[in-house]
Amino acid sequence: MATESSSEASKAKAKSLQMKTTLMILVMIVAGPLGNVLLGEGMKHAGALHIWPLGALITTGLHIFSLPAIWMGIGSLILFLVSYMLVLSWADYSYVQPAASLAYGVVALLSWAILGEHVSLVRWVGIAIICLGVFVVGRTDPQTTVPNEISTKAAEAKAPKTEAARGD
16 A cells, blocks of 8 residues: 555656656747847847947947847846756756757747748758657656766766775
C-alpha cells in the first residue's frame, strides 16, 4: 500500500515537473523572440546612431533608452532569461535547447507581423523542418539524469584513486 502511494506521488511529481517545464519553455519560445523583435523595432526608430565623439555616444545612449520598445524588449529578454534558468534546473539541456528552437518560427512570424519583413517560402520550409525535429525531441523524457547523480559522478571522476582501487 505504501509502495503504491509512493509510486503515485512520484508520478504526480513527475507530471507536475513536466507541466512546469512545458510552460516555461513556451514562455521562452515567446519571450526571447519578442524581446529581440522589440529591440529591433526600437533600434529602427532610433535613427542614425553616432558613437564618436564621446558626447554623441552619451546622447545616442540617452535617446535609445528613452524608447519604450527598447524597455519592453529588455523586459521580455529578462523574462526569457529567468524562464531559461528555471527550465535548465528542471530538465536536461539536450531537451531544453532543441525544444526552445520553436522560437525560430516565432521569430519569423513576429518579424513578418511587427517589423514588416518578407519571409520567403524557403525560410518557412526550413522553419517547418526545425519544428519537426522539435516534435521528435519533445517526445522524449525531459530529464534523464538525477541532479545528485550528476554531482556524484563528477566528484568521483575528479577524486584521486586510492592504492586499493588501483590494484597496487
